[in-house]
Amino acid sequence: MSATFKANGKEYEIKRTNYLIAEFDKIKSENRALNAEEEQGFVILQDKYMAIERLAKRVLELESKYYETFDEKDGAIYERAKAHYEKQLEELAKFEVEQNGIVKKAQKNSVENAKKLVIKALQVDRKGNSIRTEEEANEIWDCFVEDNGQDNTDEWLVWFVNYITGNDKVEDDPFVAQAKAKAEQKAQMRKGISKVK
Numbered sequence: 001m002s003a004t005f006k007a008n009g010k011e012y013e014i015k016r017t018n019y020l021i022a023e024f025d026k027i028k029s030e031n032r033a034l035n036a037e038e039e040q041g042f043v044i045l046q047d048k049y050m051a052i053e054r055l056a057k058r059v060l061e062l063e064s065k066y067y068e069t070f071d072e073k074d075g076a077i078y079e080r081a082k083a084h085y086e087k088q089l090e091e092l093a094k095f096e097v098e099q100n101g102i103v104k105k106a107q108k109n110s111v112e113n114a115k116k117l118v119i120k121a122l123q124v125d126r127k128g129n130s131i132r133t134e135e136e137a138n139e140i141w142d143c144f145v146e147d148n149g150q151d152n153t154d155e156w157l158v159w160f161v162n163y164i165t166g167n168d169k170v171e172d173d174p175f176v177a178q179a180k181a182k183a184e185q186k187a188q189m190r191k192g193i194s195k196v197k
Helices: 018-030 036-069 072-099 102-123 134-148 150-165 174-196
Strands: 003-007 010-014
Touching: 003 134, 003 150, 010 102, 018 102, 018 150, 036 072, 036 102, 072 102, 102 134, 102 150, 134 150
Parallel strands: none
Antiparallel strands: 003 010
């Protein structure tokens, strides 16, 4: 498997190599967007998101059980879980405000780092030998962005980083896989939040 994209009618292929993995580590260490305190806040925020997601699923399960049995005990458990979920959701919202754009900052930095890696990958062969200039690589990339739009490009970059780092347990077509995953996650969250409220 490799990462491919088309620009100006030509297909470009980037394969995972030890050289690119090392380059990506170097790029990430040189371009850190978050200071230590922000990174800690970002990790806590991610943990809170995952906990809220698990809690939303559990509340839905309890709600379904209650609506099947209409047992007072099931109803009481459901109501306690729903109240806890609402409290956690409120705390998450406050924490997000306190973090003041940390998620956007981290996402922007991740996309920028991925772009730098693509530019580097376009400049070298599998062994790291130069095959084109940085200017040529930038032109190729700019054409891809122009042809696909920024949102699709950002999605492709996320997939590309997952591929390079070995976290590519997604379908072959990154656009389809990403769109499916996002749609499913949003639907689940909306369903969970609206049912719980």
